[in-house]
Amino acid sequence: MTTKKYADEFYKKTKSIRNIMVEKMFSDYVLYRNGKRIGVLFDNKLLLISTENLKKIFPNAIEEKTFDWGYYKLIQIEYNDNFELLEKAIITTYDDLYFQKDFVTDISYLFKVNRSYQDSITKIYNLHITFLRFCYDKGLLKINPLDKQDRILHMNFLNNDLTESGTKIFYELYNKWLVYTDKNDDKTDERIINTKMLEKYYLGLNDKMKI
Incomplete structure (x- = not known):
């Protein structure tokens, strides 16, 4: 007792x-x-x-x-x-x-909630291509989630899918990217491929986490 x-x-x-x-x-x-x-x-x-x-x-x-x-x-x-x-x-x-085995994020959720809006689906798909390619190139993901035609192969990510550095900053970097790209204006197409902004977030999180 x-x-x-x-x-x-x-x-x-x-x-x-x-x-x-x-x-x-x-x-x-x-x-x-x-x-x-x-x-x-x-x-x-x-x-x-x-x-x-x-x-x-x-x-x-x-x-x-x-x-x-x-x-x-x-x-x-x-x-x-x-x-x-x-x-x-x-x-x-x-x-x-x-x-x-902890769940990190499910990017398919955004496709599901926007399935009735084709323009939004296209934008969401493209901003994720930019994000996932950046994360793999920076060594945050163990395996490339895109094929040779830049088609997204993986929608769900666990900690096991991330490198040691990825477990520290992937989730926060993803949230910052979603906030930045969550606008519809005449600069939307530029914004969703703006790797310079991703680099800025990435360096800031690196400094914060002391990676």
Whole structure:
């Protein structure tokens, strides 16, 4: 059994970690990040799902035998109020389990919502050709999403489709590009092929993320 006091104190320590949630389950509490299970507060102890990289951080961690989570093995995390170590453990567990499979964006959505407007479809298609070619040339995508005729081959992107640099800036770069190209005027055709603006956004994000 885990006390509410322990759960509340744990949450206060970790609430600054993005998308952390603690949810009561019977007499204990399940720990989630981005809606996915990564561990449990059990008998006033933190147990995280054992992963290869987590075990490197805690090589002497004890596997919990009394808590059954199917095929997952859980290990007890001793962090002694070291918040940086706790944060590292939580992020490492999540990344090992889920990060590569996390959904980044679905560009087909824009085609679906504009399917009745042919002019908009053409514009959307062309601005994505510019964006995807730029991202591949800059090493943000592992595989070229365009064929030799510049036809878009991939509409859905996961973190696994991105390079290490891509996971840091692809999503934000994409949003900036959509905002910039979301105008219909006499410069629309120039705007959707303006790689100089993409380069400006790219360099700014590089500097921000220190890539």
